[in-house]
Amino acid sequence: MEALPQDPTVAAEHRCRAVVATGYGGPEVLAVVAIDRPTPGPGQVLVEVHAASANPYDHKVYSGAFGSDPNALPLRLGSEVAGVVAEVGEPPTGFAVGDPVIAHPVRGGYACHVLAEAANVFALPGTLPVEQAAGLLLTGTTAAHLLAAVGGGGDVGVGDTVLVHGAAGGVGSMATQLAVVRGARVIGTASPARQDAVRALGGEPVAYGRGETTLAERVRALAPDGVDAALDTVGTDEAIDTSLDLVADRRRIATIAAFGRAPALGIHLLGHGPGADPGTALRAAARADLVALAAAGRLAVTVDRVLPLEEVAAAHAHLASGHARGKVILRP
Numbered sequence: 100m101e102a103l104p105q106d107p108t109v110a111a112e113h114r115c116r117a118v119v120a121t122g123y124g125g126p127e128v129l130a131v132v133a134i135d136r137p138t139p140g141p142g143q144v145l146v147e148v149h150a151a152s153a154n155p156y157d158h159k160v161y162s163g164a165f166g167s168d169p170n171a172l173p174l175r176l177g178s179e180v181a182g183v184v185a186e187v188g189e190p191p192t193g194f195a196v197g198d199p200v201i202a203h204p205v206r207g208g209y210a211c212h213v214l215a216e217a218a219n220v221f222a223l224p225g226t227l228p229v230e231q232a233a234g235l236l237l238t239g240t241t242a243a244h245l246l247a248a249v250g251g252g253g254d255v256g257v258g259d260t261v262l263v264h265g266a267a268g269g270v271g272s273m274a275t276q277l278a279v280v281r282g283a284r285v286i287g288t289a290s291p292a293r294q295d296a297v298r299a300l301g302g303e304p305v306a307y308g309r310g311e312t313t314l315a316e317r318v319r320a321l322a323p324d325g326v327d328a329a330l331d332t333v334g335t336d337e338a339i340d341t342s343l344d345l346v347a348d349r350r351r352i353a354t355i356a357a358f359g360r361a362p363a364l365g366i367h368l369l370g371h372g373p374g375a376d377p378g379t380a381l382r383a384a385a386r387a388d389l390v391a392l393a394a395a396g397r398l399a400v401t402v403d404r405v406l407p408l409e410e411v412a413a414a415h416a417h418l419a420s421g422h423a424r425g426k427v428i429l430r431p
């Protein structure tokens with residue numbers, strides 16, 4: 100096992116395992132290394148990670164999509180975890196050692212311990228399994244941002260028919276459920292294998308891809324009175340063109356994936372990238388409500404598989420298929 104530089108004076112119990120990307124590329128650049136367990140500073144909490152969520156975003160980081168500076172290597176990965184508080188910084192943070200918590204965003208969550216700012220730490224409700232908790236907030240906050248963006252100053256709600264592209268995916272399943280909770284009707288695209296999952300979330304599934312009819316024709320057949328808003332988590336031309344075809348008001352179309360096309364189209368582009376709205380404050384403000392909804396059983400996180408940290412490359416190869424059946428969780 101390759102190791103990062105270590106302080107030889109650090110006791111063995113303060114050592115920790117972490118995933119790093121040793122270069123830019125595919126999952127083969129991922130390695131588990133030994134690191135020194137970090138110490139929380141003022142306002143920080145050290146979380147003992149029991150579950151870390153693997154997200155497509157993490158792959159983009161080491162793929163080079165956001166830049167490939169060799170000086171930034173090795174890269175630590177993972178922005179959302181759940182576990183227990185292992186140590187608290189001074190002054191007191193409101194958390195105590197042993198508290199079950201969710202933390203997002205964090206840097207380097209694919210590890211046995213990770214530092215988190217106390218403002219990014221939430222009590223883990225007893226009703227929420229740790230693997231589901233780890234996968235809640237990145238997708239949930241992105242979905243909340245999508246819904247707010249197309250709400251026209253308010254929010255999606257009763258009387259709205261919403262088309263969600265990728266409705267069984269990580270972000271799409273959150274967007275579907277949040278729109279349903281708000282009283283909207285949701286039509287969600289999914290592969291044949293995932294259509295039952297869309298139904299279980301409260302949406303009406305429709306197949307994507309070319310067949311005897313187009314996606315727009317299939318959606319029109321389900322919603323002859325029209326579609327009020329469209330949320331794209333997929334980024335294909337089919338998703339964007341269908342949204343433009345069906346939704347009259349472009350301010351009610353948002354994408355988190357079509358970075359190439361969105362700027363010229365006058366639709367919302369959300370996230371981190373040129374011309375996109377990161378929605379930092381909105382996403383941060385959404386987290387407590389998401390935890391409360393999940394705790395109350397009104398927001399489900401579907402977990403596809405839980406893999407040991409050492410199988411991070413397999414976890415990412417599965418994610419890269421684009422058809423995971425829910426969240427992929429790493430267990431340190």
Ligand SMILES: NC(=O)c1ccc[n+]([C@@H]2O[C@H](COP(=O)([O-])OP(=O)(O)OC[C@H]3O[C@@H](n4cnc5c(N)ncnc54)[C@H](OP(=O)(O)O)[C@@H]3O)[C@@H](O)[C@H]2O)c1
Pocket residue numbers: 154155156159237238241264265266267268269270271288289290291293307308332333335354355356369370371418421422423425
């Ligand atoms: N901009 C942001 O702020 C932001 C935030 C989070 C994620 N993202 C990005 O958003 C995308 C989705 O993330 P995720 O976590 O939801 O991924 P995910 O869990 O892997 O879900 C991917 C979804 O895409 C669907 N899909 C795959 N190929 C498709 C196609 N040709 N046509 C229609 N649907 C297709 C899959 O449906 P089936 O399984 O039914 O085929 C699945 O529902 C990723 O690119 C991610 O990087 C952006």
